[in-house]
Amino acid sequence: MFDLTGRIALVTGAGQGVGAGIALALAGGGAAVAVNDLHQARAVTTVGSIAAAGGRAAAVPFDVSDHDAVTAGFEEAARLLGPVDILVNNAGIPAAGFPQIPFKDTEPAFWRRFVDLNLYGMFNCTHVAVGSMCERGWGRIITISSEAARMGLDINVAIYGASKAGAIGLTRHLAVEVAPAGVTVNAISLGTMENVGGRWGDRIAAGIPRRRLGTGADAGAAVTFLASDEADWVTGQVLPVNGGSRA
């Protein structure tokens, strides 16, 4: 089950955190993984972890919010590993940080970094990847969204949630467009992960039915399923991976 041998995956923002966990899981399933990050050193670190575990990977650093850079990055991935069969749009926390500010106190310049990364980043990578997938008759596009896209939260993340919800909109519509070509398009609505738990980790975990925060391996297992041949009839969906929390 879920054998990805022979597939080429590209995971954005995979130099640390959730993306690194996804890249390791896909490589563990047999895929060769193009590890993207804005920071080359982070991408190289994840490539080293995959190689140490016996997998195949290459670093392809680029900025997902720059369409020309994305085009060049996918060309580099194809040169190093082969054309991308599985795209995971994971990059999603702005490099400038993630201050939690009430919407009424934000400025348009603050909104733009979330739109550039979470919408344009996902649009760019999906746009560059999808044509070739359709021509080859097989493809998987999986976007890491958030529970903040599905429900209102009282933690001042309105713009983040709106940008993550926009990515779900593209997922649903594109899935219908490209299903006849053998390409599936899905999203994961991710709950709180251990890399952001910090000093509130225990308190947050206590409110999750499964009583723990999520890990990169949890995200990686869900992505591996959606990337598999077995998930061929699953498209246009948003899979909550959240320890049992309800919207």
Ligand SMILES: NC(=O)c1ccc[n+]([C@@H]2O[C@H](COP(=O)([O-])OP(=O)(O)OC[C@H]3O[C@@H](n4cnc5c(N)ncnc54)[C@H](O)[C@@H]3O)[C@@H](O)[C@H]2O)c1
């Ligand atoms: N951590 C959580 O609790 C949580 C919860 C729900 C959803 N998510 C989503 O999971 C994804 C990963 O989150 P994380 O916590 O691992 O984030 P992170 O900040 O730990 O890692 C993100 C990586 O993306 C890279 N990156 C940032 N901007 C980039 C760009 N323009 N181009 C390429 N790479 C870029 C960063 O350098 C970093 O290495 C995000 O989409 C996030 O919104 C996370």
